[in-house]
Amino acid sequence: MKNPYIEDAKKGLVHTYNRFPVVLEKGEGVYVYDAEGKKYLDFAAGIAVSSLGYGNKEFNDALKAQIDCLIHSSNLYYNTTCGKAAQALLRVTQMDRVFFTNSGTEAIEGALKAARKYAYQKQTGRYEFIAMKDSFHGRSMGALSVTEHEAYRTPFEPLIPGVSFAEYNNLDSVRELVTDRTCAIILEPLQGEGGINTADEAFMKGIRKLCDEEGILMICDEIQCGMGRTGTMFAWQNYGTKPDIMTMAKAIGNGVPVGxxxxxxxVARHSLEPGDHGTTYGGNPFVCAAVAKTVExxxxxxxxxxxxxxxAxxxxxLTRLQAACGSITEVRGKGLIQGIRLNKPVAETVQAALREGLLIISARSDVIRLVPPLVIEKEHIDELIEKLKKVL
Incomplete structure (x- = not known):
């Protein structure tokens, strides 16, 4: 039976997103099922979101209980679950203050504003940012301004001024861009969209030292690589390079939209004050119940x-698969955010995997991105490898 949603997409009636020709209906564990009942092994996790997999009873029960209590109250009032979620996140991030948003992109906007306001309050005259090449921080105007990807940026220029881009893992490249107007350096400890590029320890520690020496804030974007995906709660913790500001989203809510x-x-005491930043839905009781339970x-x-x-x-x-498969040129990443670089078009491989009942996604044009639910077991990895052998 033809699915009406897919048929409409083929006619060009639905084209805001680049969607795959499948309509998903339900999930269970690390598998999802489409409207026709076909089963897929999920190594995409809703783009690194569904950290606990699907159908986790404890998580679902917590959300159902919160629905019966209070879903929304606005940011005009305190609510009990917001406090619990804030305490949970501060415990695992090792930070001091947290502001809830609706998404990762909005978290980036808040981080940039906090850095600018910090410089304003300190009367430093600083306002510029240094970001990294191959970075991705979101698609709003502020987030795009610190994203180095011409296909995303060009149609919306001119963007926010005062941003320059350094070479990732090249400390000298960063140092050359520092001026007395630099207020913050923003980077992903592991670049997801940019191709699964992992920061070197010397680079991360060098950025931290440079920021301390020059009075610059260090912003770590942990939206995709954070919340356990690299084997520590947040990727910067692999290096011991605590940022001044960090962003998070995706896996912290296990599928509920929250950042x-x-x-x-x-930074908190010398940046945002009441009225500087706000959101109607950020920190509402429902999403915070999801965050608190996920961290628990x-x-x-x-x-x-x-x-x-x-x-491991x-x-x-994957390393064994590379040795047996001529189309794999490199395996890279850390923990459960890993990439397979190919010498052939990735888009064709992703589509072939879909037909084999495997959900994978790309990172740039030549890398397969593997970001499964964090609850996968060895049997699921074995199943992944068998399916990849067929499609490669």
Whole structure:
């Protein structure tokens, strides 16, 4: 039977998103099912979102209970779940203050505003940002301004001025761009959309040292690589390079739309004040119930340790696959955010995988991105490898 949504898309009636020709209906564990009942092994997790997989009863029950209590109250009032979620996130991020948003892009906007306001309050005259090449921080005007991807940027220029781009993992390239107008350096400890590029330890520590020496804020974008995906709660913790501001979203709500940006006490006290930034839905009781429960499950189940184990197993299996498959030129990444670089079009491989009952996504034009639910087991990795063998 033809699906009307897919048929409309083929006619060009639905074209805002570049969607795959499948209509998903339900999920269970690390699998999803389409409207015709076909089963797919999910190594995309809604773009690194569904960290606990699908149908987690404890998580679902927490949301159902919150619906019966209070879904929304606006930011004009306190609510009990917001406090619980804030305490949970501050505990695992090691930061001091947190502001809830509706998405990762909005978290980036808040982080940029906080950095600019900090410079204003300190009367430094600083307003410029240094971002990284191959970066991706979102599609709003502010987030696009610090995203180095011409296809995203060009149709919407001129963007916010005062942004320059350094070479990722090249500290000298960053240092050359620093001026007395630089207020912050923003980077992803592991670039997701940019091709699964992992920061070197020397680079991360060098950025932290440079910021301290020059009075510049360090902003870490942990929206995709954070919340356990690299084997630590947040990727910067692999290096011990605590940022002044960090952003998060995606996996912190396990599928419920929520983001946040967090900061140190010093930045908080000298940046945003009431009226500087706001959101109607940010921090509402429903999304905060999701955040609080997600963090609780992560900590109790020691999911970061599980990610370390599964990440090592995935790396081993992908490395063996590379040795046996001529189309794989490189395996890279960390934990359960890994990339397979190919010497042939990735789009064709992603479509072939879909036909084999496997959900994978790309990162740039030559890298397959693997970001499964963090609860996968070795049997699921084995199944992934068998399906990849067929499509490669």
């Amino acid at each position: 946040a940006f967090a900061m140190t006490e010093d 499950i992560f900590e109790r189940e020691r999911l970061t340790e599980h990610v370390q184990e599964m990440g 197993y995935l790396t081993e299996k």
